[in-house]
Amino acid sequence: MKNILTVLLLTIFSLAKAQSVSDYKYITVPRKFADFDKNNYKLDAHLKMHLRKKNYEIVVEGVTEKPTDLKNNPCLAAKANIESMKSTFKNKLKVVFTDCNENLISEYEGISSIKEFDKGYQEALAIAMAKAPMQNAKEVPNTVQQEQPVTTTTNTTTTITNEQPVIVSVSENKIYSLNGQKYEVATLSQGSFIFMNRETAQIVAQFYPSSQKNVYHVTVISPKGNYQTIGFVSENEISIDYQTADKTWTKTTYTK
Numbered sequence: 001m002k003n004i005l006t007v008l009l010l011t012i013f014s015l016a017k018a019q020s021v022s023d024y025k026y027i028t029v030p031r032k033f034a035d036f037d038k039n040n041y042k043l044d045a046h047l048k049m050h051l052r053k054k055n056y057e058i059v060v061e062g063v064t065e066k067p068t069d070l071k072n073n074p075c076l077a078a079k080a081n082i083e084s085m086k087s088t089f090k091n092k093l094k095v096v097f098t099d100c101n102e103n104l105i106s107e108y109e110g111i112s113s114i115k116e117f118d119k120g121y122q123e124a125l126a127i128a129m130a131k132a133p134m135q136n137a138k139e140v141p142n143t144v145q146q147e148q149p150v151t152t153t154t155n156t157t158t159t160i161t162n163e164q165p166v167i168v169s170v171s172e173n174k175i176y177s178l179n180g181q182k183y184e185v186a187t188l189s190q191g192s193f194i195f196m197n198r199e200t201a202q203i204v205a206q207f208y209p210s211s212q213k214n215v216y217h218v219t220v221i222s223p224k225g226n227y228q229t230i231g232f233v234s235e236n237e238i239s240i241d242y243q244t245a246d247k248t249w250t251k252t253t254y255t256k
Contacts, residue, residue: 021097021106025137026070026077027051030061035084035093041118043082043125047095050129051080057135075100082125087111091120095128108132114189123188130186130194131201176238176254183254185238195238195254205240207231 021027029048033040048058059066059077070076078097085092092111098104110128114120174185175198182198191209196202207216210230218231218240229249232239239253 019105020133021078022133022136024076024078024097024105025057025135026059026067027056027097028059028061028077028079030079030081033082036082036121039117041121043121046122046125047080047082047129050126050132054129054132055135078105085109085111089115091115091117091124093121093124093128095125095132106132119189123192126186126188127194127203127206130196130203133201174256176256178252178254183238195240205231207233 029044029051031044033043036043051058057067059070061079078099081096081098083094083096085094090111090113092109094107094109096104096107108128108131110124110126110131112120112123112127114123176183176185183204184196184198186194186196188194193207194203195205195207197204203221205221206219208218210217214233216231216233218229220227220229220240220242227243229241229243231241236256237253239251241249241251244250
């Protein structure tokens with residue numbers, strides 16, 4: 001009875017703490033995603049890359065070794081999955097994070113207008129992962145894994161340290177500031193990039209290259225409705241022409 005109470009208390013305690021994927025140090029990535037079984041468009045490699053940029057430690061499902069603390073408690077890792085979503089003429093997906101008991105932790109959607117499946121899904125993944133928080137596992141969740149009497153096999157995981165990074169989607173982040181807030185750039189394919197709030201992980205705008213150097217077509221992401229405008233990029237500044245309440249335009253500049 002004492003052991004049962006201990007397990008219940010640990011489970012309740014961990015569920016109260018681990019409310020975000022950022023509470024987890026380790027992320028388990030499967031070798032295949034069910035929705036992309038025939039062609040994964042290198043999404044597994046891209047997901048690992050995005051997770052590493054958020055300071056998560058990657059473990060791969062199905063191998064024989066894993067870190068000691070994870071071996072002692074498999075629930076120290078959250079599991080990532082990529083699911084395809086229906087969207088007309090666009091590539092749309094979501095990244096889903098669950099705990100060791102298959103409870104939903106977080107999910108993030110991304111959508112791309114690129115028609116090619118490989119580049120489109122890769123850009124959608126980058127947009128989705130731009131919304132995910134940085135790893136912040138100050139105290140690691142201690143969820144106790146529930147026994148599954150029907151299941152007789154278990155998967156093991158290991159940290160991967162020798163993989164080559166994929167040089168396609170996101171480049172090193174560049175930090176800009178405005179009124180005490182910090183913003184960062186996540187570079188996508190074909191010269192486009194996401195501009196987002198570093199603290200909240202909210203996307204501010206998406207930039208697409210135009211025919212003129214340093215001038216971009218911009219989609220501003222607003223709770224009141226997204227809209228199209230223009231933006232300017234120089235060595236140390238990013239500027240966006242924002243629409244005001246009275247339907248006029250004002251230029252806002254973010255600096256390094």
